[in-house]
Amino acid sequence: MTRAEGLLSSVFGFDAFRPGQSEIVAAVAGGQNTLAIMPTGGGKSLCYQLPALLREGVTVVISPLIALMRDQVRALREAGVAAGALTSGNTEEETEAVFAALDEGRLKLLYMAPERLASGGTLTLLRRIGTSLIAVDEAHCVSQWGHDFRPDYLRIGELRRTLNVPLAAFTATADEETRAEIVTRLFDGAEPATFLRGFDRPNIHLAFEVKDQPRRQILAFAAARRGQSGIVYTATRAKTETLSQALREEGHAACHYHGGMDPDDRREVEARFQREDGLIVVATVAFGMGIDKPDIRWVAHADLPKSIEAYYQEIGRAGRDGAPAETLTLYGPDDIRLRRAQVDEGLAPADRKAADHARLNALLGLAEATSCRRQRLLGYFGEEAGPCGACDLCDTAPEVFDGTDAVRKALSAILRTGESFGAGHLIDILTGTATDKVRQRRHDDLPTFGVGRDLPKPQWQAVFRQMMGHDLIRPDPERHGAFRMTDDARPILRGEAQITLRRDTIRKAAGKPVVKT
Ligand code: ADP
Numbered sequence: 001m002t003r004a005e006g007l008l009s010s011v012f013g014f015d016a017f018r019p020g021q022s023e024i025v026a027a028v029a030g031g032q033n034t035l036a037i038m039p040t041g042g043g044k045s046l047c048y049q050l051p052a053l054l055r056e057g058v059t060v061v062i063s064p065l066i067a068l069m070r071d072q073v074r075a076l077r078e079a080g081v082a083a084g085a086l087t088s089g090n091t092e093e094e095t096e097a098v099f100a101a102l103d104e105g106r107l108k109l110l111y112m113a114p115e116r117l118a119s120g121g122t123l124t125l126l127r128r129i130g131t132s133l134i135a136v137d138e139a140h141c142v143s144q145w146g147h148d149f150r151p152d153y154l155r156i157g158e159l160r161r162t163l164n165v166p167l168a169a170f171t172a173t174a175d176e177e178t179r180a181e182i183v184t185r186l187f188d189g190a191e192p193a194t195f196l197r198g199f200d201r202p203n204i205h206l207a208f209e210v211k212d213q214p215r216r217q218i219l220a221f222a223a224a225r226r227g228q229s230g231i232v233y234t235a236t237r238a239k240t241e242t243l244s245q246a247l248r249e250e251g252h253a254a255c256h257y258h259g260g261m262d263p264d265d266r267r268e269v270e271a272r273f274q275r276e277d278g279l280i281v282v283a284t285v286a287f288g289m290g291i292d293k294p295d296i297r298w299v300a301h302a303d304l305p306k307s308i309e310a311y312y313q314e315i316g317r318a319g320r321d322g323a324p325a326e327t328l329t330l331y332g333p334d335d336i337r338l339r340r341a342q343v344d345e346g347l348a349p350a351d352r353k354a355a356d357h358a359r360l361n362a363l364l365g366l367a368e369a370t371s372c373r374r375q376r377l378l379g380y381f382g383e384e385a386g387p388c389g390a391c392d393l394c395d396t397a398p399e400v401f402d403g404t405d406a407v408r409k410a411l412s413a414i415l416r417t418g419e420s421f422g423a424g425h426l427i428d429i430l431t432g433t434a435t436d437k438v439r440q441r442r443h444d445d446l447p448t449f450g451v452g453r454d455l456p457k458p459q460w461q462a463v464f465r466q467m468m469g470h471d472l473i474r475p476d477p478e479r480h481g482a483f484r485m486t487d488d489a490r491p492i493l494r495g496e497a498q499i500t501l502r503r504d505t506i507r508k509a510a511g512k513p514v515v516k517t
């Protein structure tokens, strides 16, 4: 793990870089002049906050958005980073505290509104405190022809010249004229390292499958790609060993890799993978950080990744050479439970947990999508796109149905039983199955008993899984995974919103034909 990756998780609490971030962080931290164009919400702030921690001295962040600066300073402080802001919104004490911290050399990030640059003392101050990097947010504000023109932004170029430190400019405005103007005014016309890459990796085919016999599903995927280099990611160390054994028994060249292995053994696997053609590495997420193999032809997830960022990063290891590459991600109710529990049981503060749940939701939404996955994935990172033609849902449109009625029945079963049961018991109630447990608790007397006879049990399993995926219900880790309804489900329960669900293809026991229910 690099220092940047270490800080990414220890300070910011993220498990993976978003598209583009790691390259930009490397350039900025390495002292290059940089211009990064990223969509709004794409994660620009990390691209200067993380380099600020990697570099000596103070990073000065210039931004026109006072509320945003204050938010960022608060969040950084909560994460233990010494940050402060000099803005017109400060109280006198706040300003005093910032100056004191600067004088004692305690500050890593100093946020500043551009208006400050007009005052004569600012330059002296920035020189005295050892400014080593200037980061400019909303860099298009330097454009005199744009709507957001800020005259004080024109002083930034002079600031850079005088301090003679690298400058990193960020904007979401991609048009060429604005970019040219930024280069002229902020960098005196010397081309900075520029990052304007779409995040799409069109050669990578995307696919998800519901787990039913996960080992067979992975073996089948690998069998169809015999002789090609691939990675299988698993959620546990133990599984890397059993699955690589299973692959070898099928005649593949396969080995395992995880963080608990001896460093020599790990290096050996890395070297073999780099050198050999057609090796499969079954690994935990510990594998891949430093892997730079251009011709990885496929990546499979035997278990659901942690977040949509982790998913993107892991599948992104395939097809770096631009030739077609394929991916498959398996998931099921147990994965959802595991990932939810990992967030709930972690030590993070409440707002970070809420953000982690939201990122997990984004991945689950991708898993349960009913139309183009890439469109949804890119949309999450702020990029608009049409249907891609290179994902499983573009290949074959899934069969969908109006799931509103089924979801309302399921929610009603959950509420009428006091949010105390898991899917098995609830499905017994819905399908009118009078098991001992149902009778003992008199759940056969409920009005919901038997209202779901129109759907077979496996389809009800799929309904519950999709309800989890859409975050309508969450398993309660303190009550043996009993389902609780979330606020997102209320509009559906009240009949104010509808929901479309996928009709799953459900395979029965091994060897039996595939049946649609
Ligand atoms: P913008 O590009 O619009 O300035 P921000 O820097 O505010 O975007 O980031 C948008 C959101 O993405 C924030 O909620 C931030 O916490 C989140 N984010 C940024 N980087 C990552 C990452 N690597 N993994 C997960 N979430 C991230």
Ligand code: ZN
Binding pocket: 371, 372, 373, 374, 375, 387, 388, 389, 390, 391, 392, 393, 394
């Ligand atoms: Zn598609």
